[in-house]
Amino acid sequence: MFWENPELDEVDTFSLEILLRKNPETELGFDYLGKREGSGYNFIEGVLFSISHKDSIVTYYPEKNISRMNQSSMYLTNSPIRLLKNGPWNYLGDTAIDGKTYSEFLWIEMDTTIMEKKVLLKNHLFINPSNELADFYSRRLYHDGKKNQFIDVYYSSYEFDELGEELVYEIPQGYVSKVWGQKDPEAAQVLSKGDLAHDFQLADENGGLVRLSDFRGKKVLLDFSMINCGWCKIALEQFNKPDYQFAENIVPLYVNPVDSKEKMDKYRSKVAIPFPVLINAEEIGKAYGVSGYPTFFLIDENGKVEDVVVGFIDEEILKWKKGVV
Known part of the structure; x- marks a missing residue:
């Protein structure tokens, strides 16, 4: 993930990994383990918790907050499984990126005026037609018709397996557990x-x-x-x-x-x-x-x-x- 910071002329880079398993008993329809350097974010059997390896802390989120936290989770908002449920997506046609052909889809998430500023938020999703997987996603924000911030996400290392054992996360020894908002x-x-x-x-x-x-x-x-x-x-x-x-x-x-x-x-x-x-x-x-x-x-x-x-x-x-x- 390449996250532009236009005010500083900088780009932050994130590398995320997410493992999902179907679970029709939860509101999402799946459990997941999210991992990035130094931290994790997990939702297993209806329990949501994050891990900070820097502080050796596991934070559990109260049930009343879980739906909202999942809605804003970086692991989900930018993942193909969530994006494909958003929309409506409109097919724009085939396009070429770096010599590869993709099917391009567009979802206009916001087109409004806020305090006299015209705000346009466009989402572009690029599907590889050979395997029907999302390879690239671009979230493009414009203010008054000018580029403001782009967030580009590249997907790789897809793996699909038969439904295996339930997801389990072993809390590292010596970590302290806390309740969010306590x-x-x-x-x-x-x-x-x-x-x-x-x-x-x-x-x-x-x-x-x-x-x-x-x-x-x-x-x-x-x-x-x-x-x-x-x-x-x-x-x-x-x-x-x-x-x-x-x-x-x-x-x-x-x-x-x-x-x-x-x-x-x-x-x-x-x-x-x-x-x-x-x-x-x-x-x-x-x-x-x-x-x-x-x-x-x-x-x-x-x-x-x-x-x-x-x-x-x-x-x-x-x-x-x-x-x-």
């Missing part, structure tokens, strides 16, 4: 309205220190974002518009728990962030229970969480403007 220092739940916001001291982009408690008496908007997040960038575009000014009693802060200072410096040279950027915030992200981006926390004058918004929602973004709050 409220502890390592896996906190997302802070809720009324919770006391965790104080922190983080370095900004210029090396200065910013402490949350220094803003007592004002509201603070924490924008938890990361570089490789399209909705995070769209939110920044709204904040950068000439007619967008935050309410006078709101202090906005950009908090990045994921990316290094070096990457953020490169990102900021291309993308304007109109308020202080706080880096090396991995522990703060955990403390606030952030697992998706962007996530916004509005902290009131007394240091308590006044509002929480997970994901980009234009109506929520607008309510922090001057003259609205």
Whole structure:
């Protein structure tokens, strides 16, 4: 998988392996073992769990979250077995890539306008007509008619066997098991309205220190974002518009728990962030229970969480403007 990061002019490369076995007793109709360097993601007999070999941790997901987690799993969303069930796919004709002939299919997943930006998301699937297997998949995102991000996936090493024994995963010795969302220092739940916001001291982009408690008496908007997040960038575009000014009693802060200072410096040279950027915030992200981006926390004058918004929602973004709050 080649995952473009257009803001940095970089491409991340992932190599994934997935083993599937039919199981009509589960909602997916199959069990699977997903593996990549340093981690794994498995769904066996209705139980979903991930493995971090770096931390020696096995994380189990509550039953109520399994369907959503499977829907967003990188192992499934880009796998032929899931793609072939998406659609509708339309046959475009035969095409040649690197001297090989393929049957090309198109599925337009999104064609809409979001905050005055035209968003077009096209999926191209290339089937090898000699064996009817997917060889190549391309997910192509355009903003206002211009290329934004392409994700290209190449498939290889197909193997098909008669239904064998049930899938089993042996947890390595010494690994610790945890429940996803369990409220502890390592896996906190997302802070809720009324919770006391965790104080922190983080370095900004210029090396200065910013402490949350220094803003007592004002509201603070924490924008938890990361570089490789399209909705995070769209939110920044709204904040950068000439007619967008935050309410006078709101202090906005950009908090990045994921990316290094070096990457953020490169990102900021291309993308304007109109308020202080706080880096090396991995522990703060955990403390606030952030697992998706962007996530916004509005902290009131007394240091308590006044509002929480997970994901980009234009109506929520607008309510922090001057003259609205």
